[in-house]
Amino acid sequence: MNIDSIQNGVVLDHIQAGKSMDIYKYLHLNLLDCSVAIIKNVRSGRMGKKDIIKIDSPMEVDLDVLGYIDSNITVNVIRDGVRVAKKHLELPARLTNIIHCKNPRCITAEEPQLDAIFLLSDREKHVYRCAYCDAEKKRKF
Known part of the structure; x- marks a missing residue:
């Protein structure tokens, strides 16, 4: 399988396997006018299996929604093909x-x-x- 890298956008990594569609729904990713790749059941040394979502457009992601769904998700912000920020989540108060x-x-x-x-x-x-x-x-x- 070949999923292209993104130049400007967001990569949601370390999603619990099977939860990517919940995130897709809660973040209303269906309303975006850009490529969104959902990669399910990727092998992971740390997690066994995980999901990944790649959003090929810069956007603000609701960290509270992500933290509520799965506080182990990492949010990677990509600019010019390089990760410029990596955010770790918590269960929101x-x-x-x-x-x-x-x-x-x-x-x-x-x-x-x-x-x-x-x-x-x-x-x-x-x-x-x-x-x-x-x-x-x-x-x-």
Whole structure:
């Protein structure tokens, strides 16, 4: 398989195998007017298997979304064919409009224009709580 290198863009590496399509959806990569390569199940010495996404256009990537999906992802920024930055992620302390409250009594159910805000309550178990009603939301990934 031959996947060309990119000159200007972003490479998302060390994605847990099988999670690249979730990232594609959450980052709305389908709306981009550039090449996006999704490489699944690549052999990795450290991870066994991993996914990689190459985006052939400079763009700002939502690090909170990526950190929520998989905090082991590395974000490589490529300029003129050279990596100029490498970002390591963490589980975000606060999520805004990434996940939504399932509590029908939550104010966000009655006032949909309000931002859906979740705060990290348990880093080990990946548990978030709604800032309005304290409903619990566990990361499914």
